[in-house]
Amino acid sequence: MRAIKENSCLGASIEGIDLTKPLSDKEVSFISNSLAEYEVIFFKNQRIEPSEHREFALNFGSLQTHPAYPTVDGYPEITILENDRDNPSKIEEWHTDMTFREIPPLGSILIGRIVPPKVGATLFGSLSKAYESLPEKMKLKLGSLSAVHSFEYGFKESLAEPGGRERLKQALIDNPPVTHPVIRTHPITGRKSIFVNKLFTSHINEINEEESKEILSFLFEHIKKDEFLMKFEWEKDFIAFWDNRSILHKPDNDYWPQHRKMERITIDDTLRPS
Numbered sequence: 702m703r704a705i706k707e708n709s710c711l712g713a714s715i716e717g718i719d720l721t722k723p724l725s726d727k728e729v730s731f732i733s734n735s736l737a738e739y740e741v742i743f744f745k746n747q748r749i750e751p752s753e754h755r756e757f758a759l760n761f762g763s764l765q766t767h768p769a770y771p772t773v774d775g776y777p778e779i780t781i782l783e784n785d786r787d788n789p790s791k792i793e794e795w796h797t798d799m800t801f802r803e804i805p806p807l808g809s810i811l812i813g814r815i816v817p818p819k820v821g822a823t824l825f826g827s828l829s830k831a832y833e834s835l836p837e838k839m840k841l842k843l844g845s846l847s848a849v850h851s852f853e854y855g856f857k858e859s860l861a862e863p864g865g866r867e868r869l870k871q872a873l874i875d876n877p878p879v880t881h882p883v884i885r886t887h888p889i890t891g892r893k894s895i896f897v898n899k900l901f902t903s904h905i906n907e908i909n910e911e912e913s914k915e916i917l918s919f920l921f922e923h924i925k926k927d928e929f930l931m932k933f934e935w936e937k938d939f940i941a942f943w944d945n946r947s948i949l950h951k952p953d954n955d956y957w958p959q960h961r962k963m964e965r966i967t968i969d970d971t972l973r974p975s
């Protein structure tokens with residue numbers, strides 16, 4: 702088993718492992734460490750069934766269910782992300798998954814099931830590299846701030862659809878707005894990273910509205926600079942496992958109106974961001 706670093710500031714492909722088989726402790730620890738180190742890792746040509754997807758994910762923590770998406774029959778923890786002519790993707794924004802939760806996920810494991818060729822890449826951005834490049838004065842200021850993340854803010858377009866508020870009523874009740882530090886520290890690597898995203902972060906708490914808007918729009922532009930990014934080109938049976946504590950991502954929806962189907966498992970974290 703080995704990790705081959707991608708030609709960018711983050712990401713590595715893991716080779717020499719078969720995810721249809723149970724993993725040894727050594728393999729689990731190699732994958733956990735690679736995830737923390739490279740922030741997103743990839744496995745190629747892994748023909749795994751939903752049950753094996755589930756077993757693989759369980760090595761890294763307990764599994765979440767998503768309040769808004771459909772799931773694979775018999776596997777409530779496997780979210781289906783499927784788009785075609787009648788159902789275009791609604792996620793266009795850079796984001797970190799489910800930061801509207803008090804304890805946002807540790808990471809997600811996404812597999813390509815139906816993948817049109819040469820389109821529909823996912824872009825990943827390193828929030829730790831983006832943090833490192835900030836001026837010291839700004840790091841200091843951001844270190845004292847916290848921000849509000851909200852399901853309602855992130856799903857405002859779905860909520861505005863006819864019947865949307867009714868359909869998502871329970872999700873709104875279960876997911877009131879939460880506060881996270883603007884800068885968080887990774888529990889394994891100790892690296893600091895920027896922890897705001899355009900999809901779910903509505904405002905910063907400790908400053909006025911105008912300054913909050915100014916800082917957030919600066920950070921939203923900063924974190925998507927090319928130097929912090931990598932592009933992953935999907936094929937069927939490719940898997941991406943990202944560390945939700947230190948990266949953000951964005952789908953490239955250029956495959957639409959072709960049919961694409963992905964399945965995702967999201968793994969719980971045990972610690973609040975700090």
Ligand SMILES: [Fe+2]
Binds near residue numbers: 796797798950
């Ligand atoms: Fe996502």
